Amino acid sequence: MNWLIAGALIWALGWYVNVRLAALPKSRVTSLLVPVIFGVTLIIIWECVVRGLQIQQVLLPAPSVIAARFASSTSILWQDWVQTVLKGMMSGYVIGCLAAFLTALAVDRFDFLKRGLLPVGNFAAALPIIGMAPILVMWFGFDWQSKAAVVVVMIFFPILVNTVQGLAASDAMQRDLMRTYAAGYWKTLFKLRLPMALPFIFNGLKIATTLALIGAIVAEFFGSPIRGMGFRISTSVGQLALDLVWAEIVVAAITGALFYGAVALLERKWTFWHPSQRS
Amino acid sequence: MRNLFPVLTVVAAIIVLWYGAAVWLNTPWAYDKAQRAGVELSTSELIADTWSQKKPKLPAPHQVTREIWKTTVEKKITSKRSLIYHSWVTLSATLLGFALGTVLGIALAVGIVFNRTIDMSVMPWVITSQTIPILAIAPMIIVVLNAVGIQGLLPKAIISMYLSFFPVVVGMVKGLRSPDHMQLDQMRTWHASGAQTFWRLRLPSSMPYLFTSLKIAMAAAIVGAIVGELPTGAVAGLGARLLAGSYYGQTIQIWSALLVAAALAATLVAIIGLIQRIVLNRMGMAQ
Amino acid sequence: ADDLTLQLKWVTQAQFGGYYVALDKGFYEEEGLNVTIKPGGPDIAPTQVLAGGGADVTVEWMPAALAAREKGLPMVNIAQPFKSSGMMLTCRKDAGITSTDDFAGKTLGVWFFGNEFPFLSWMSKLGLSTEGGEDGVTVLKQGFNVDPLLQKQAACVSTMTYNEYWQVIDAGLTPDDLMVFKYEDQGVATLEDGLYVLEDSLADPAMEDKLVRFVRASMKGWKYAEMNPDEAADIVLENDASGAQTEEHQQRMMREISKLTSGSNGALLEADYERTVQSLLSGGSDPVITKAPEGAWTHAITDKALN
Amino acid sequence: MSNNTIISAKDLSLTFQTNDGPVHALKDVSLDIEKGEFVSFIGPSGCGKTTFLRVMADLEQPTAGSITMNGVSPEEARRARAYGYVFQAAGLYPWRTIAGNIRLPLEIMGYDKADQTERVKRVLDLVELSGFEKKFPWQLSGGMQQRASIARALAFDADILLMDEPFGALDEIVRDHLNEQLLQLWARTEKTIAFVTHSIPEAVYLSTKIVVMSPRPGRIADVIESTLPKERPLEIRDSPEFIEIAHRVREGLRAGHSDA
Amino acid sequence: MSNNTIISAKDLSLTFQTNDGPVHALKDVSLDIEKGEFVSFIGPSGCGKTTFLRVMADLEQPTAGSITMNGVSPEEARRARAYGYVFQAAGLYPWRTIAGNIRLPLEIMGYDKADQTERVKRVLDLVELSGFEKKFPWQLSGGMQQRASIARALAFDADILLMDEPFGALDEIVRDHLNEQLLQLWARTEKTIAFVTHSIPEAVYLSTKIVVMSPRPGRIADVIESTLPKERPLEIRDSPEFIEIAHRVREGLRAGHSDA
């Protein structure tokens, strides 16, 4: 009971502090501090609720237990991370991006493909790709190759659609300008349309980061070597090692956030000129 | 209509490729069988075999089509072997999750737009929430919810909701903020209240954004429902069909469940698109 | 009637025929019980469901139950309808496997999720590392089916006598193509499909009484299923909500299951228990359990139920 | 400051704090506008025309000095709905008909239904848009849209009309036509109008008083009282008097521009 | 058609097929432009000014009649990079600096590096933007952007400059200033300029010849040869001669407008 009261108090305190901080003029410090305080409050409340209601560790471990497990299992976590993220996700991400990009160029170049492939692509994008995971595992084997394949399939359409949209983003006037210079297809592509498409492409790349991570992890549910984040998450539940499961989830969340952040950073660097990046 | 011919061409190309891939992928097993039986396969026998295996690596299109036909048209829709029955199970979870996600998403967006503290505290976490591989912990969620007595439709719907609320929040925050300064200032010159500004300006302005996000949310909701079905003990639904198919190596069954799921998703998204067209046309906001 | 929930270890299939028969034939009803049977699935840990209060009784394999007990979850075996183990490793002869000596350097498919324990003790008994390499075996987490064997991605896969083995046969491989190692024959068999509850349940006399009636009715169901396998298979099919099971497969499974249950009247044999514990304790450097558990089983229920 | 003074600014200053340092949008601006005047504000981009209008409308807070509208503060004037504001873009809501758009402020201000209908009809007449009430904005030309937006600002009883480049986006011919109409409307309704423009002919043609502003810091460079008669056919723009005033305005602008 | 004729259109027609039926953007248009002339095109919206310019630039194909640029077809002229085109919006690439933007056509046309740098410097001087080469377009005012876009069209050796309302989006004061500069530039470079505008004073101030067009179908209503001297201070706009020409243009416009 005391724990619950403590949780409620901390919630009230955290919110109060945030209300005060938010009222200040927006600065780098406040826009970092406010969400951090909010997150920390949530974690403390989690801890309090688990203790207060005496929730079994096999159902929901307390953050402190997860943190302890995280600290003591770094070698397992690292090994799993290498398997899933470096081998499965990254290779899939790179292949998927390249494939989608090249396809987008073809689709953009040939109107016939655009009119034929995009509707079919939209249908395929609605496909719950996750359902492909067992099939791809069957096709590409147990190791990271099948995980990469799942990632490729998952990110292909979001990037394709965004890139095609981006390539169409240059307005008629700008293309006319290139025409007055008697610039050919490739010159127009590299000097005008690709730079113009970058903000859209990055949009797709950002969506693809989370999809890729989810794809790589979930694919491991359908068969894997005996390491990997998805392997650990799916098998540790059976061993009631819920603290390890949550430690993996923390790793996944951090990885996802960092990956997204890295792509966003690159976007900032390459599309500094876009109005959305300037404000 | 203009697109009909290109689309048909592409579909035809896919089917041809598909048949080819079926030959390619299923050949090893055909040879394996033939070798153990001690017979030689002619090319035509080989092709015939690869297109008619019971558990092919890649079933041929006609095998899948026949399976879909058998499990939809030829079965009573109340039958547990009817894909329509299973689609309905998935559909109900999808719709519930979609509705919950939409409501949650809009509520959060309204909070974010109207309250600075909520905006600054919650928005970064809304984004972070999507880096958690919810699909991977779906089984745990199902069990934990089960422990507190929530079972049946709701746990699946909650996973759907988790996936579908995000695009709605992002879209609606954008949408509710889409009225420009001029329009907001105009409301100020009329001395309009916050509620009046919301109902008469912000909400109508957000409609195009809402529909775009609803389409994404719907596709996400289906994925959520299907994934939520995987660990509920392969009871019912398209996810359960996928799983059961996978468990027994019934690739034909997997593919038919997949295609039906895609058709379901495409239909739902198309319905939203239709509503979007009608509503936006009426509002004079069609692009 | 008294409500009682049973959590199964796996999807609805003839492996759990006895319970479905008891339900369908009204044996539970006769005992004044209103039983709900929850099917399991690949990602459902019956132990976790029990811990969370989602079920009163669960069907579980003893290694997983004992491991959970060491984790602090007080699971107790109250009955053991399965006398012998149906686990085996099914290998392709054309992968070069004729005896356990050939395992080194090969890839073996194993089920995880708490089902890997018997395998791990076996390998440690054979002195094979599971980390791969020349004189170890490469382990892969087998998915839901026997594809790795058919696709030659693994030399051997885990199968149950009553289920996956027949999928291999159905896929076109003949018994002659295969080399099977039964855990029973290798002396590493562990107890499967027992009925488990949490300790608290036993402390409560009313609950204990319910359990007694439940076990009695369940055993009646099992014995009925042994006598009438085809009818039992039909009952299972009727209860399968996924509509994915076939009659042929379930009838065959029911017959195989009967072979495993026929030796048991429901009461756990202490010798079997000791054998299981020994096997799990001897797991080399990383044993499944580190010390012999206490109070992990009781005859209290079966004594009352069977007399 | 006479009894009839409707808008009165004294030593008004407004400084925006931006990342590149402070921007003096208005600096020591003093101006009185009498009842019934038509005052144009003209000046190069960034000289604070819009800012000045927004201060009058209580959309921006001055950092120094004082201003009264109808004798009260801009905020009170806004709450009393003492003015109508017309923006550069028509800014009609596409999801409302023309009538619905004009009714919008009336709904917000809580006029009763019958009164609303009555007023909508009257102002539609006034801007010569009768018959178009059921149309949607996108079914109308740009000039008609702008007329509807003026009607919207006229629908409620405000004595003051603040207009920020209302015709900036229209082409010259349509613009001429609307200028003519606006003058007639002003004559009929006797409102006080503050009007921002970039166009010298427009300013000269419409105003009783032309305020020439200059930038960095935004201040008033010249105030020119028009000597043109109240009755002004379009041809007046070729008259020597007109050209003379235009010339003075241009000189004022040039002076403000070159010393910036 | 004299020996010095640079642009020569004969019975040029262009009909767009739209969903609402054919639109006659140009109908039987004939016009000769001599070397070194500054020709303005003026007329109400939709009269085909832009279309005419685009036909010259080979961005649109006429449906009837013939046109030559430098004695060859527009397509050949385009491939020979015989003209520079300036659009209404500056249309600079936001990801390139000002210098980078001006260098763009030079890169495409394969000028060598040193030459590029040299030319960029020269045209930046010409439009008085030296010192801004490292800035990005969005760091400049609208007028400066438009100057950069003119520099871009001047950087390569084209004798013809086609300008489609290059100053349409700018305010009057900035516009005056750019007009002055454009005249000087024209005097210095001796290019032939075709210039589309909506503004009567601009047309009169700049041109040696004013082509008044009228819509539906788009055709030439009047061609007015300017009697103003080549040397034109801004003040010339208050001269009777200027006002007289402006009046004639306005008359031409009004005529074209009313019989539509």
Ligand SMILES: Nc1ncnc2c1ncn2[C@@H]1O[C@H](COP(=O)(O)OP(=O)(O)OP(=O)(O)O)[C@@H](O)[C@H]1O
């Ligand atoms: N919200 C703001 N924040 C910072 N600076 C501003 C803001 N609003 C205006 N300014 C600056 O104040 C100055 C005056 O702006 P204002 O909009 O009043 O000019 P203006 O005369 O209306 O110009 P234009 O003719 O371009 O409309 C400009 O330098 C402008 O950049």
Ligand SMILES: Nc1ncnc2c1ncn2[C@@H]1O[C@H](COP(=O)(O)OP(=O)(O)OP(=O)(O)O)[C@@H](O)[C@H]1O
């Ligand atoms: N690509 C096109 N397809 C169909 N109709 C067109 C097209 N381009 C122009 N038009 C039509 O041709 C006519 C002339 O257009 P144009 O753009 O040349 O007019 P303009 O004189 O430049 O007008 P503005 O002053 O508005 O720029 C208009 O009626 C226009 O709607």
Ligand SMILES: Cc1ncc(C[n+]2csc(CCO)c2C)c(N)n1
């Ligand atoms: C993913 C996964 N694969 C296999 C098993 C093991 N298992 C336990 S009971 C049972 C039924 C046998 O037919 C099987 C196969 C599991 N639990 N989860």
Ligand SMILES: [Mg+2]
């Ligand atoms: Mg302004």
Ligand SMILES: [Mg+2]
């Ligand atoms: Mg034009």
